[in-house]
Each structure stands twice: as C-alpha cells, then as structure tokens.
Amino acid sequence: MADEPSTFARLERVASSAASVVAPLSVISALLFYFGYASSRAQYEYFGVDVDTIGLSTQDYVMRSPGPLLTPLLALLLLAVAVAALNELIRRRVAAAFADGKDPAPAVRDRSRRRLRRDRQLARAVVGAGYAVLLAGVALILAYGSLLNWPYYPLVTPLTLALGAALVLYGRRIDRLLDPRGAGRRPMAMSLVLVLGVSVFWATATFAQWSGRGSAEELALTxxxxxxxxxxxxxxxxxxxxxxxxxxxxxxxxxxxxxxxxxxxxxxxxxxxxxxxxxxxxxxxxxxxxxxxxxxxxxxxxxxxxxxxxxxxx
Known part of the structure; x- marks a missing residue:
C-alpha cells in the first residue's frame, strides 16, 4: 500500500506527458488538414468541381498540405533565423553597455548611459512604427468593402497586421531588456501575440489557396x-x-x-x-x-x- 501513491504519481506524470505531446500533434494535424483542404478546394474549383463531392479523406488532405505549406514554412524559418541572429547581437550589445556602466572610469559610464538611452529611443521608435503599421492593417480591414476586388487584399492585409504586431512585440521586448525595471503589460502582449498568430494563419491560408489555383492552371496547360x-x-x-x-x-x-x-x-x-x-x-x-x-x-x-x-x- 505504501507504493500506491508513488504509482499513481507516476501514472499522472505519464498522462501529463502524453497530453503535452498529443495536444500539439492534434493542433498540427488540424492545421495540415485545413491547409490541404484550402489548396485542394481552390485547385478543383478551377475545373468546376466542388472538392466535397470527391470524397477525399482526412489523410488525403493532410498528405496534400506539404506542397502549399513548403514556401511559407521556409520563409518563416528563415525569418526566425534572422530574428534570432539579430536578437543575439542586440543582447550582446546591451550586456556590453551594462558592463561599461559599472566601469570605474566616469567617461566610460557616461558613454554607456548615452548608448543605452539611444537604444531605448530606437526601441520605442520601433514600437511606434509597429503601432502605425498595425493601424494601417486595421484600416485595410475597415476598407474591406471598397478593396474587395483587389486581388492582393487577402495577402497584404494579414501581412500588414503581422508586421505591425511583430514590430510592437519586438520593440517592447528590447525596451524591457534595456530597462529591466519597467513592468510590461501582459494583456497587451497576449493580444498582440493573438493578432500575430491569426494574421500568419490568414496569410498562410491565402497562400495555400493561391498555390492550389496555380497548380490547377499549370495542370490545365499540361x-x-x-x-x-x-x-x-x-x-x-x-x-x-x-x-x-x-x-x-x-x-x-x-x-x-x-x-x-x-x-x-x-x-x-x-x-x-x-x-x-x-x-x-x-x-x-x-x-x-x-x-x-x-x-x-x-x-x-x-x-x-x-x-x-x-x-x-x-
């Protein structure tokens, strides 16, 4: 009986670990299904066929998703590498500035304070630019009725929103790095993360539809x-x-x-x-x-x- 609590504890840990793996896999499968469906729907719509009448299975749609997702995934990976390299460079610069701020020489400390002040102003300028781009994306959404026939609207609008949200988030992150005492507003950050995620999803879905349409036109020529x-x-x-x-x-x-x-x-x-x-x-x-x-x-x-x-x- 003494081993019973430890057995239950191990089972709970195993269940928790399994849930942490199954949940992301379910989300990934759902996303792959959606993008495969969006691409296939646009492709066969070109030939006058509603994809729902074909009777493709969930596995069929998942297997069709890598094609339309390859280009946006590569673009996101390259962008993530660039942001990671930039972030490492900025962190080293900030760490060096804080180290100079503790130098016994007054001239070195003054130079460090000026550098930190300029970097903080630059970070806040990035935040301001991000809010401006974000407002431009909101304006595009409000002008949906007037820009409905613009063919690039479904891609430009989410990319504008994503760029604005990313600039605000990154500028706020650098500002907190330069001034650790400043308390960030968590609800605002979560809202921006949601805007960024939804915008990236929207842009990727649009690219999947365009990919399906392009595949159909290429197939019609051959x-x-x-x-x-x-x-x-x-x-x-x-x-x-x-x-x-x-x-x-x-x-x-x-x-x-x-x-x-x-x-x-x-x-x-x-x-x-x-x-x-x-x-x-x-x-x-x-x-x-x-x-x-x-x-x-x-x-x-x-x-x-x-x-x-x-x-x-x-």
Whole structure:
C-alpha cells in the first residue's frame, strides 16, 4: 500500500506527458488538414468541381498540405533565423553597455548611459512604427468593402497586421531588456501575440489557396500528362468539348455498351466515381465529366505514348 501513491504519481506524470505531446500533434494535424483542404478546394474549383463531392479523406488532405505549406514554412524559418541572429547581437550589445556602466572610469559610464538611452529611443521608435503599421492593417480591414476586388487584399492585409504586431512585440521586448525595471503589460502582449498568430494563419491560408489555383492552371496547360482514358457507355453523353471523339460501337450479341469516347483524361478518383476532363489544348468550353464506377460504364486506361526502353542483349 505504501507504493500506491508513488504509482499513481507516476501514472499522472505519464498522462501529463502524453497530453503535452498529443495536444500539439492534434493542433498540427488540424492545421495540415485545413491547409490541404484550402489548396485542394481552390485547385478543383478551377475545373468546376466542388472538392466535397470527391470524397477525399482526412489523410488525403493532410498528405496534400506539404506542397502549399513548403514556401511559407521556409520563409518563416528563415525569418526566425534572422530574428534570432539579430536578437543575439542586440543582447550582446546591451550586456556590453551594462558592463561599461559599472566601469570605474566616469567617461566610460557616461558613454554607456548615452548608448543605452539611444537604444531605448530606437526601441520605442520601433514600437511606434509597429503601432502605425498595425493601424494601417486595421484600416485595410475597415476598407474591406471598397478593396474587395483587389486581388492582393487577402495577402497584404494579414501581412500588414503581422508586421505591425511583430514590430510592437519586438520593440517592447528590447525596451524591457534595456530597462529591466519597467513592468510590461501582459494583456497587451497576449493580444498582440493573438493578432500575430491569426494574421500568419490568414496569410498562410491565402497562400495555400493561391498555390492550389496555380497548380490547377499549370495542370490545365499540361493536361495530357494525366492518365488517358477510353470510356464506353450505354447512352450518348452529348459532351460539349469538341476534341472528345465519339464512336458508335457496332452491335453485337451480349454487347451493352454502344458508345465509345476517346481523348479523356483522369483528373482525380473519388470514393465511387471518376472525374474526367478533355485532353488536348485547354478551352473555356471544356467541362468535367463525373463518371460513377458501376456497370453502366466501362473504362480503359491507355499506355503512355513513349515506348519502353529496350536493353540490347550482350
């Protein structure tokens, strides 16, 4: 019985450690899902398909998120490295100034006080500039109705808010470093951190949408790279795309498929249906064909046009 409290204590520590790991992983998974969903939605919307009709799973969206997230993550990492290097440089400068302030020579102490005063003024100027940029971001939000058609609004606005909040936070941090006796206002700092986090999330989501749209436009220019499909149906489809060839199959005993369509490409496969697009050069008259995977259609996937590489026998 004496070991029972210690056993419970160990279990509590294990549970606490597991919770500290599971919670961040859940947040990261949710973020990856959202960015993958935003990118996929913009990509397939270009082809006239609502991504919700495809039936992709949560894992599919998570696996699609690294592409649109790669560039903003690299930018944030490089920015973090630059800020860390700048912060280390400033800390060394401040530490040297405080050390000179304890020097027995009056001239050295005066020079240290002047340096600290200039640095404090610079830090407060950074805070003031940050508040100005932050107000500019707020003005952009208030002008949403007038700037709605500006294509760069969804990216410029969050970046402006993030830059303003970051400048204020960093300027206040340097000011506290120069004057440790000054008490910072914690609620204000927490509000700025929230503004920074939400703005970075907004900007990254916008970039994910743009990435999906760009991928769709690139795919439309190289549509023939997609798998080629021959589609047999029992009824005519009356497609609007002119470059899809329709062929009437000759009647035969036991043959239920009467029409054959060529020059179709597989855009994506859903749970129980295929999404086909016309091959060849992109045209505004093209549309996406939704084909259920049942007995009413027959599909053939063609080989690539390039022949396999043949190795000559020795």
């Amino acid at each position: 549509i023939d790279r997609l798998p080629s499909v021959i589609l047999d149906t029992t009824e005519p489809l009356h497609l609007t795309a002119r470059n899809v060839a329709e062929e009437v199959l000759p009647p035969s005993e036991g043959q239920t498929y009467r029409y054959r369509y060529r020059n179709l490409r597989l855009l994506i496969q859903g749970r129980d249906r295929l999404f086909l697009v016309p091959g060849g050069q992109w045209s505004a008259e093209h549309s996406t064909l939704v084909v259920p995977m049942d007995g009413d259609v027959r599909l053939q996937f063609q080989f690539q046009n390039d022949p396999p590489f043949e190795v000559e026998p020795p």
